Amino acid sequence: MSRVALPQYLENAAVAAELQSVILGLAEVSVDISKSLAKGALAGVLGAAGAENVQGEDQKKLDVIANDMIKDALAALPAVRGLASEEEAEVVPCHTAGSYLVTFDPLDGSSNIDINSMVGTIFSVLPHRGEAPVTEQDFLQPGRHQQAAGYVLYGPSVMLVLSTGNGVAMFTLDQDNGTYLLTESEVVIPADAKEFSINMSNQRHWAAPMQAYIADLISGKDGPRAKDFNMRWVAAMVADVHRILCRGGLFTYPWDSRKPDQAGKLRLMYEANPMGFLVEQAGGEIWTPEGKILDIQPEHIHQRVPVILGAANEVALCVDYHQR
């Protein structure tokens, strides 16, 4: 069976040439990252880098390696005006004539690196604005402005999941020749959920409405929901969201009383917005307790946000617990 390769898919979808170059550049570097991940201990890439990033996290070697590889790949593209990364304190100016700003989480699920479990790369492409040189202010656009977003999941197969605003497509890497081939073109998240995803160990730190919502889910058939729910937590947002795009469900990383000003753990511009773009394009929803995430006007590039995403009816119900 002949499958559509990524460049042909972008061509068929009439994606602007400059945007194609950004997506293909990210796809190409992800193949190199997947090779480093596959070599693991043999390449000496596991373990801590010995530094802390701007998020206050201890960086793993692969956080730094993946960040540098993506930064170099994007900086080489004339279409890229500037970039921002989870692992970079400041935005990085690139080509003043470029049309796009790219934000990325180079290695998502860092705690999985040393246990040979799933990790990913998340990216978001915004239109440029402002005059050269690029400033942080230029990046502070609502997720609604994204021209493309996606992720690469480094799992048993390497997959690229992408939206250019016209649905969500999934590509699988053919390891024999390093090309991404279309394997799913109509990704849809069912409106109702049977599965949820949350780090239960933080339960006592959640707001009361989230505690009540989850308590009702796990009370199963005998509780107010009159239904049993299953639970999964990979601890890599890419993998948890990928499962939701494949078989539905709800994912949340809620507000946490230990970090009230930080609003939770996930980053708006590297994690929530790109995943939100995909989720909405697949018919799902992504909210904070107050409103839709893609409508948030960012205040700074490393901003964090509580996230509730996935099955439309389930997200609405969870938000409703908070607004009652």
Ligand code: AHG
């Ligand atoms: P990152 O590795 O890019 O810093 O992101 C980790 C995030 C996200 O991928 C995941 O959903 C969450 O952290 C896991 O958090 P816990 O450690 O609380 O499980």
Ligand code: MN
């Ligand atoms: Mn991190």
Ligand code: MN
């Ligand atoms: Mn992440």
Ligand code: MN
């Ligand atoms: Mn990361």
